[in-house]
Every structure is written in structure tokens, then in C-alpha cells.
Amino acid sequence: MEHAALQCAADGEHQAAIDILERALSRPTVPPAARARLAPLLAHSAVLGLRSDQTVTVLRQILDEQSLPAAVRGQIRLDLGLLLCNQAVAGMQGWLELQKAVEELEERPLMAARAMAALAMPLLSTVPLERNLYWLERAEKAGADSGDEEARTAVAANRAGTLMYIGDPAAWQVLEQLPRDTEDAACRQHVARGLCNAADGALWLGQLGPARGLLAEGVALATRSGASYVEQGARGTSLLLDWAEGDWAELTGRARAFVAEADTMPGQGVDGRTVLGLMAISRGEWQQATAWLAGDGSRQTEGSAVPHVATASGALIRMALVRDDVETAVAEASTAWDRIRDKGVWVWAAELAPWAVDAMLRAGRRDTAQGMIAEYEAGLDGRQAPASSAALDWCRALLAEADGDPRTGADLYRRAALEYAGIPRPYATVLATEGAARCQLASGTDAAAVVAELTSCVEQLTELGAVWDAARLRAELRAHQPADEQRPRGRPSYGDRLSPREQEVADLAATGLTNREIAATLHLSPRTVEQHVSRARRKLESQSRQNLSRTRAQRPE
Structure with missing residues (x-):
């Protein structure tokens, strides 16, 4: 079982590795030494994979065991913190776990630098930017002191994302220096994450063209390195880019599918929910x-x-x-x-x-x-x-x-x-x-x-x-x-077809707006709207307001 999990992780099949390791570690009969070996692999696979619910429970149970060495505990806690911040949307819980991990990883400067770099990411509302920048400074020093390529790359990736998110022009120079051509799989994952985070940051700044380019680069690297979570996050950023750029054709359907796929990870679905909410407002829904x-x-x-x-x-x-x-x-x-x-x-x-x-x-x-x-x-x-x-x-x-x-x-x-x-x-x-x-x-x-x-x-x-x-x-x-x-005197006869005003009212009624809300939108009285809705329902033989849609209405000639 351990060999199978290791092989899945090596092949980038992190979800398969998670399934194997969750089953193994949920058994109380697994010896402590084996748990100490397998738990870090589960934690790391979970950070790169898509599921999170059961993994969080298993990792917390393992961390409660007093027999774990401090360094192993810190390694597991680092990935648990990342999991809580990202997939599980329990940001403050994740933040606190990451701070504990820094203390426990004193003997592992590479991982300590990774934890500090994660604490530098500024997206949480409950942590002031000054604290994020404090941790960024510490992470840069720790990464440099470690002499380790992966540590330096992890810190640089988060530095690029942090600076882009806050609109600091220095972000572009940091991005240029990321080792996109690295052959090291772990470094590729960090670079992919940094590029996709920077793309998300650029989106919120209004740098849409650069955001598209960064996203394409990041997704390509994430695909090569098996970083499923990064790929999924990039899909969410792409939805927001489409909304911003006005590429709304079929956007609602794609956003709904994205939210459905992210059902077990609410953090991943937020991009789709945001798009669906904004689209609904424009339609009056x-x-x-x-x-x-x-x-x-x-x-x-x-x-x-x-x-x-x-x-x-x-x-x-x-x-x-x-x-x-x-x-x-x-x-x-x-x-x-x-x-x-x-x-x-x-x-x-x-x-x-x-x-x-x-x-x-x-x-x-x-x-x-x-x-x-x-x-x-x-x-x-x-x-x-x-x-x-x-x-x-x-x-x-x-x-x-x-x-x-x-x-x-x-x-x-x-x-x-x-x-x-x-x-x-x-x-x-x-x-x-x-x-x-x-x-x-x-x-x-x-x-x-x-x-x-x-x-x-x-x-x-x-x-x-x-x-x-x-x-x-x-x-x-x-x-x-x-x-x-303006329309000439006299009311034209539309017979059993909807008049332009009836069609307009019908379209808005089908979105779920009340008569009073439609009246406010069209500068009409609620009574007039009520009459238009009644005539539209009669002409269309509609049993409900929701069926008064443009697709079912007969257009006036």
C-alpha cells in the first residue's frame, strides 16, 4: 500500500494517492513509525489534489499523537495549514497552523521558509497587510540562508503573487526571474502556483491581458507537474476574466459546472459563484x-x-x-x-x-x-x-x-x-x-x-x-x-402577440423581479406592470411568471 501511494504521487496522481493513504491512516493498527512516514505524504498530496474534507480530519488526528517527532509534526502541520487556507476555506485556522509549523520546523529551514512564504500571501481579511509583509521578509531571508533551490523558488513564487495582489510594480521583475525552465518537479509546482496567483492578482488589478498570459504559462507548468489544485484554481480565474472582458456567451453554464465540480471544496467554487452572482444582477435575477x-x-x-x-x-x-x-x-x-x-x-x-x-x-x-x-x-x-x-x-x-x-x-x-x-x-x-x-x-x-x-x-x-x-x-x-x-397617437393592435412593452415586462417578470421592482426599473406604476404581466400571461397561456421568457414569447413583427 505504501509503495502504491508513493508511485501514484510520483506519477502526479495525487487524488489516487490521497485515497490510498486516507484508508491506511484511518486504521488505528498502523504502527507509529509507519504513520510518521505516511502522514507527510498524505498531507503533501492533499495540497496538490482536490479533495480536503476527510484529509483534514485524518491529519488532525495524527497531529494529536504525542509520539510524532517535532520536525515531522511541523511538516504535516505545514501542509495542513496550506490545505485549510486553500481547499478548505478555513483561512484563519490555516494561518494559525502555519505559524505553529514555523516553530516546529526550526530544524528544517527549507520547510520553515515555505511556511513563512505561505503566511505572506495577503488574501485573508483578518490579517493586516503589514503582517503579511513581515512574513515575506522573514521568508526571503530563510530561503536565502537555506541554500536550497526549492526553498528559494517557493519563496520567490509567493513573493511574485503577494506583490501582484497588492499592485506593487516590482511584481513584474520578480515574475521574470522565476525559473520557468526548471527540471525539478517540486520547483515547477512552485513556479506554476506563483504564475497562477500572479494572474489572479493581475485580474483584480485590471491587467487583463497580462493575466491571460500568466495564466496560460502557469496552467502549462501545473499540468506538467500534476498540480491539480493549481489547475482548478486557474479555471476559476479564467471564468472571472471572461466576465470582466464581456465574454458572456455560455459563461453561466460553465460557471455552474465549475461550482458543481467544486462542491467538496467551497474555496475553489468562489470564482464561479461570484461570476454567477454578477451575471444574475445584470439580468435582474x-x-x-x-x-x-x-x-x-x-x-x-x-x-x-x-x-x-x-x-x-x-x-x-x-x-x-x-x-x-x-x-x-x-x-x-x-x-x-x-x-x-x-x-x-x-x-x-x-x-x-x-x-x-x-x-x-x-x-x-x-x-x-x-x-x-x-x-x-x-x-x-x-x-x-x-x-x-x-x-x-x-x-x-x-x-x-x-x-x-x-x-x-x-x-x-x-x-x-x-x-x-x-x-x-x-x-x-x-x-x-x-x-x-x-x-x-x-x-x-x-x-x-x-x-x-x-x-x-x-x-x-x-x-x-x-x-x-x-x-x-x-x-x-x-x-x-x-x-x-415617439409613437404616433393611437394604440397599435398586436392581437394575440405581445406588444414591445409587454415583452419587456414579461422578460423582467421571468427573471423573478416583483411588479414593484419592474415598475422602478421601467419608470411605470406597479398597477401598469400588473396589467402588462396579466396580458402577457394570457397571450402566452402561461401558468407562471417564470415561463414568461423571451424564448417562449412570440416576437412582434
């Missing part, structure tokens, strides 16, 4: 959006990565504002902002800041909003983060608009839109362009040109599949459409 972003433990902030938590908060604030629930929006904004402040990584506020500032302005808390903008700007000093630069201009535009200065607001929204377009982030580009158009209409600037621009925005949103956003803008367009383009 708010119940589904809330479930993906805040349900089933998705908001366990202690173990979840800060960028995901901040993104979810931004989305929840937006939904609260749409429902005119300003109190809830402000509460979420305050909590999320405090979390970013405590962490000290402001580049991760890109998906949060505009909605948080908007919430404060809607609540009449202008000074708070202005202070948040100033704090955000200061936190971005010296960082390379195009997404945050665009978000900062969006925040400034919101403040100018609230201050009754629509011309300045339009200029700032326009600048944000150009920045998003350069990333490229088409959905965010449209939302910023919408803000510019709103300000231009308020300032009385060339309404015809603005209407043409909003029409283009509707087309882009429709192409993306953002049903709810497209409906919102169509309602705005009708309010500002030139008189000679």
Missing part, C-alpha cells in the same frame, strides 16, 4: 444573485479572499440601492469599507468603491463619501491598478453629480469609461458611459447626441445579455426621445 453572493456560507469573510468579499459587497449594495433600501446599502458599505481599511489593500476596492460611495451620497452623507474617496485615492498611491483608477474617477463623478455639477460629473464619468474600455471592461464601460450621459442630459448638452449614445449602450447591453440593464436604459431613452420619434 436578484434572488439568484443574493443566493450566489451571500448564501451557503459564501460570505464567510474570515476564510474568503478579500477581493471576492469586496466584489460581493459592491453587488449587494447595488441591489439594495435599486430597491431604494438605502439603510441596508449604507450598512453593507460601511462594513465592507472597514474590512478594506483593516486589510490595507486598497486595489481590492475597485468593485466596491463606486457603489459604497453612491450609498453614502444617497443617504445624504456627503462628507463621509468625500472622505472615502480621499482615503481610496491615498491607498492607491504607488500602485499599478487600472481598474481602481477607473473606479476612483467613477467615485469622483458621483460626488460631482451629487454636488450639482453635472458638467464635471460628465467629464469624470467619461474618463472612467475610457479607462474601463482600455482594460477592457465592456460592462463597466457602459455603466460609466450611462453616468456621463445622465450628467450631460442634466446640463442640457446636445440631447440628441446623448440619446444616440444611450441607444448604443442599450445595444451593447443586449448583446451581453444584460436584460435588466438594457431595460433600464430603454426606459431612460423613452423619457428623452425626441417628439418626432
Whole structure:
């Protein structure tokens, strides 16, 4: 059995090795010496593999045994800490195990350096960035002092990831120096991890092109070295990249499949859940959006990565504002902002800041909003983060608009839109362009040109599949459409076909929106919406609102 497990691990079949070793080590009759040999192999295979639940239990039971030598205990605890931080999404538990491992690995500087490097990764909200950087400095010294290639590579890989995550320009130089051509399998695994972590970091910064390149390199190395966990994580990053770049065709299906595959590892599924939540908002599927972003433990902030938590908060604030629930929006904004402040990584506020500032302005808390903008700007000093630069201009535009200065607001929204377009982030580009158009209409600037621009925005949103956003803008367009383009007097007869307005209401009703929410979106009364829904159900012979989908509706000629 031991030989079979060793062979599986050597062949990169870590899941098979895990299955063999879990069965063996769960037996109380296994001698202590054999357990001391097999447990580190199980722990290391688990870090590279995909399952985690049973392995965590087995490793904890082994660590409770007093007969283990300190160095072996530290080796097992190192991998347990990594497992808890990554696959098991028990970040703070993993952090504490890693700190204990450093103490127990005093006689094994290579592994001690690896533990320190893991403590340097900044994604946990409960650990301030200063502590991560403290451990990074210690890891670099330990790696250099060890004289070991694997130790130096492990530390360099985590240094690259850490610097990229926080938007430090030095990350690129560290990445260039990673030994991509190494023949050492362990070093390849470290380089693969470093490249994929850097790709994830670049994604959140808004460096989408470089992120794609880093991801491709990392996946290739992970495949060669049998690092299944790294490969799976890269798939999640790819989903987020597709969402950001507007490649939404079949994205929902792929994200659902990804979440289903990661059922036993909630940490792996967070990328898919985030994508599904954001997609649902654009379609007006708010119940589904809330479930993906805040349900089933998705908001366990202690173990979840800060960028995901901040993104979810931004989305929840937006939904609260749409429902005119300003109190809830402000509460979420305050909590999320405090979390970013405590962490000290402001580049991760890109998906949060505009909605948080908007919430404060809607609540009449202008000074708070202005202070948040100033704090955000200061936190971005010296960082390379195009997404945050665009978000900062969006925040400034919101403040100018609230201050009754629509011309300045339009200029700032326009600048944000150009920045998003350069990333490229088409959905965010449209939302910023919408803000510019709103300000231009308020300032009385060339309404015809603005209407043409909003029409283009509707087309882009429709192409993306953002049903709810497209409906919102169509309602705005009708309010500002030139008189000679408005519908002539008299109601056209559609017979048993849906009118354009009935179709629009039916599409939104099918997403799960209430009549009141549809009314707010389309600037109609709830009573009018109720009548449209009733007529649509009668014409389509539909027994439920959910069946009022575009695919089942007859399109007007």
C-alpha cells in the first residue's frame, strides 16, 4: 500500500494517492513509525489534489499523537495549514497552523521558509497587510540562508503573487526571474502556483491581458507537474476574466459546472459563484444573485479572499440601492469599507468603491463619501491598478453629480469609461458611459447626441445579455426621445402577440423581479406592470411568471 501511494504521487496522481493513504491512516493498527512516514505524504498530496474534507480530519488526528517527532509534526502541520487556507476555506485556522509549523520546523529551514512564504500571501481579511509583509521578509531571508533551490523558488513564487495582489510594480521583475525552465518537479509546482496567483492578482488589478498570459504559462507548468489544485484554481480565474472582458456567451453554464465540480471544496467554487452572482444582477435575477453572493456560507469573510468579499459587497449594495433600501446599502458599505481599511489593500476596492460611495451620497452623507474617496485615492498611491483608477474617477463623478455639477460629473464619468474600455471592461464601460450621459442630459448638452449614445449602450447591453440593464436604459431613452420619434397617437393592435412593452415586462417578470421592482426599473406604476404581466400571461397561456421568457414569447413583427 505504501509503495502504491508513493508511485501514484510520483506519477502526479495525487487524488489516487490521497485515497490510498486516507484508508491506511484511518486504521488505528498502523504502527507509529509507519504513520510518521505516511502522514507527510498524505498531507503533501492533499495540497496538490482536490479533495480536503476527510484529509483534514485524518491529519488532525495524527497531529494529536504525542509520539510524532517535532520536525515531522511541523511538516504535516505545514501542509495542513496550506490545505485549510486553500481547499478548505478555513483561512484563519490555516494561518494559525502555519505559524505553529514555523516553530516546529526550526530544524528544517527549507520547510520553515515555505511556511513563512505561505503566511505572506495577503488574501485573508483578518490579517493586516503589514503582517503579511513581515512574513515575506522573514521568508526571503530563510530561503536565502537555506541554500536550497526549492526553498528559494517557493519563496520567490509567493513573493511574485503577494506583490501582484497588492499592485506593487516590482511584481513584474520578480515574475521574470522565476525559473520557468526548471527540471525539478517540486520547483515547477512552485513556479506554476506563483504564475497562477500572479494572474489572479493581475485580474483584480485590471491587467487583463497580462493575466491571460500568466495564466496560460502557469496552467502549462501545473499540468506538467500534476498540480491539480493549481489547475482548478486557474479555471476559476479564467471564468472571472471572461466576465470582466464581456465574454458572456455560455459563461453561466460553465460557471455552474465549475461550482458543481467544486462542491467538496467551497474555496475553489468562489470564482464561479461570484461570476454567477454578477451575471444574475445584470439580468435582474436578484434572488439568484443574493443566493450566489451571500448564501451557503459564501460570505464567510474570515476564510474568503478579500477581493471576492469586496466584489460581493459592491453587488449587494447595488441591489439594495435599486430597491431604494438605502439603510441596508449604507450598512453593507460601511462594513465592507472597514474590512478594506483593516486589510490595507486598497486595489481590492475597485468593485466596491463606486457603489459604497453612491450609498453614502444617497443617504445624504456627503462628507463621509468625500472622505472615502480621499482615503481610496491615498491607498492607491504607488500602485499599478487600472481598474481602481477607473473606479476612483467613477467615485469622483458621483460626488460631482451629487454636488450639482453635472458638467464635471460628465467629464469624470467619461474618463472612467475610457479607462474601463482600455482594460477592457465592456460592462463597466457602459455603466460609466450611462453616468456621463445622465450628467450631460442634466446640463442640457446636445440631447440628441446623448440619446444616440444611450441607444448604443442599450445595444451593447443586449448583446451581453444584460436584460435588466438594457431595460433600464430603454426606459431612460423613452423619457428623452425626441417628439418626432415617439409613437404616433393611437394604440397599435398586436392581437394575440405581445406588444414591445409587454415583452419587456414579461422578460423582467421571468427573471423573478416583483411588479414593484419592474415598475422602478421601467419608470411605470406597479398597477401598469400588473396589467402588462396579466396580458402577457394570457397571450402566452402561461401558468407562471417564470415561463414568461423571451424564448417562449412570440416576437412582434
